[in-house]
Amino acid sequence: MSRIAVVPGSFDPVTLGHIDVIGRAAGLFDEIHVLVVHNPGKSALLPIAQRVSLLEQSIVEANLPSNISVTSWSVGLLVDYCTEVGASVIVKGIRGQVDVAYETPMAIVNRNLAKVETVFLLTSPENAYVSSSLVRQVASLGGDVSPYVPKAVAAFLRKP
Numbered sequence: 001m002s003r004i005a006v007v008p009g010s011f012d013p014v015t016l017g018h019i020d021v022i023g024r025a026a027g028l029f030d031e032i033h034v035l036v037v038h039n040p041g042k043s044a045l046l047p048i049a050q051r052v053s054l055l056e057q058s059i060v061e062a063n064l065p066s067n068i069s070v071t072s073w074s075v076g077l078l079v080d081y082c083t084e085v086g087a088s089v090i091v092k093g094i095r096g097q098v099d100v101a102y103e104t105p106m107a108i109v110n111r112n113l114a115k116v117e118t119v120f121l122l123t124s125p126e127n128a129y130v131s132s133s134l135v136r137q138v139a140s141l142g143g144d145v146s147p148y149v150p151k152a153v154a155a156f157l158r159k160p
């Protein structure tokens with residue numbers, strides 16, 4: 001039976017930290033579904049379709065394996081998507097204790113809701129300080145975000 005894992009997030013925009021975690025997850029599971037989910041707790045920069053497109057371009061750019069697909073989900077719980085596609089695992093990247101504190105309640109709720117387990121992958125040290133919110137702020141003030149994001153994202157954010 002093929003082991004499907006979902007890597008969910010806002011990806012607003014995708015960073016090199018996300019790409020690192022997605023690529024490493026692809027080596028651990030048969031299929032990876034990268035899922036762009038609207039987070040009502042955050043104010044968005046990019047429309048969902050644009051985030052999906054930048055993820056797809058970034059995955060090609062990083063030469064990641066072909067067992068990765070990208071889609072979005074806006075009609076209910078994350079675990080509803082997992083159940084629909086037969087995914088038993090959610091993968092989240094962890095940069096430090098703040099991420100553990102943020103992710104732990106969601107992991108417990110998702111397991112209680114649908115027996116979906118969450119696997120935490122520790123970020124590579126060079127990405128430990130990279131976040132989409134930092135990228136949004138630097139980009140909005142005209143700074144260079146190219147050290148933190150795939151080339152496709154840097155080019156998109158540079159557009160006037």
Ligand code: PNS
Pocket residue numbers: 008009010011037038039042076077078079105106107109110
């Ligand atoms: O990148 P983010 O914003 O930290 O991702 C958080 C996200 C979107 C994965 C999370 O908010 C989520 O799972 N939302 C879907 C709604 C849901 O299922 N909520 C209950 C799980 S706690």
